Amino acid sequence: MSRAKQYVELFKERDSICVSHYPVPISQHTESEVWSLMELEQVNTKDTPTALYLHIPFCDATCSFCPFNRYLKKQEQVDDYLAAVRKEIDRYAGTPFGSSITVSSINLGGGTPSCLSSEELTGILQHMKQAFHVAEDAMIFIEGNPRNFTADKLEDLALQGLNRISVGVQTFQEELAGLLGLYHSVDDSFELVKNARSCGIDNIGIDLMYNLPGQTLDQWRADILTSIEQEIDHICVISFCVVPHTQIASRIAEGKIPGIGDVYREIELYTIAKEMLLEAGYLQYSVIDFAKPGKTDRHATLYFSEQSHMIGIGAAAFGIINGYMYVNSGNLNEYMSRVQDGLLPVNCGEKADELELAHGAMAKGLRMLSVSRADFVRMFRQEPEELFPDTIERLVQDGLLIQDAEGIRLTDDGIIWGNNVSKQFFSSKYADYGLQHRMKLAKGRPVQSVK
Ligand code: SF4
Structure with a gap:
């Protein structure tokens, strides 16, 4: 065999x-319980590494395959959301815990953070830096889309200390980009790499997807080769999932586009990427991540390898503070109204005991x-x-x-x-809580019905 x-x-x-969060947040707590489980009244005396994660749930357009918690951008909603985000930042920063930590990485993820304007993004970064003590050499990392990470925006953000970007390129093949309904073109991706380099951003990361419907081995080899030739610093290879109830799942079910390859094909594609990237001098440092030496993701290394804090801000953000893993409400209105009422917008959470922390240390x-x-x-x-x-x-x-x-x-x-x-x-x-559970949590669904 x-x-x-x-x-x-x-x-x-x-x-x-991938394992992203452990323990899985499954319990609901009152405001005062959350406050106490996070130990927000305690001064942070240990030198525990701390990351800030801000979730921006807006996109300029929605992709046919995407199951994530995201909303089509509407300016009025963005204004209200950013006001709530500032308030949530201030809430944490004003606690004995928040005022005694040093932030070593800031990550804006989504959604598509780059769909916000320069002023909005630089404003929120400045707000974070004023609210918390941020290390001089902190990694500041924003995820986005090749089309709306414009040259001017990159320049403004570089002045605010942006030193890493990660972009959902997914494929360099026009045909496959069309099939996925990507908002950006292949040329947008090339343009972005050029612009980011000229702004001095020296860590450019991209996501590439394999086992796409109808993708040939040669198309995948060409994607990896293009990434190497473009001298991309960090490449995350993601196996394409057909998530039920997405547009692309319906089109496959109706026979309008081909299905994805079987597990043997998936392994073949993964192995091609791994061999080509290692041969080109990249290091593999996670199940899905490859980077040039010195360009690994400090945020991920910190979060997955150590018992760190990550303050998750924004709708559907995950975070962990003093061993309390939590997820915020993913429903925008609920998130904003909780914050405006002066409450933490936590949907549910879980405090790990030492044995659970050890389970998490192994899994992560x-x-x-x-x-x-x-x-x-x-x-x-x-x-x-x-x-x-x-x-x-x-x-x-x-x-x-x-x-x-x-x-x-x-x-x-x-x-x-x-x-x-x-x-x-x-x-x-x-053991029984998987992706479906996580997505329901992130969308703010009731805990009782999610298992
Ligand atoms: S840009 Fe990203 S988050 Fe937005 S719809 Fe597409 S895949 Fe989903």
């Missing part, structure tokens, strides 16, 4: 959704390919094998993990099946 077939039998399907660490033995022992005073003997032994026997003096890491096969392997470390309490 081929190795791929062996793993298909083991896992049934290749999980394309393996997303980043390995768990350092020294770091794990420093945090939990036990070896990973003492806490998870059966799971580690089983995955080592299956050829998916390696144990050595440095720690626990994924094998080459383990990397291909990295999301499946990471999720083996979820505790039984959270």
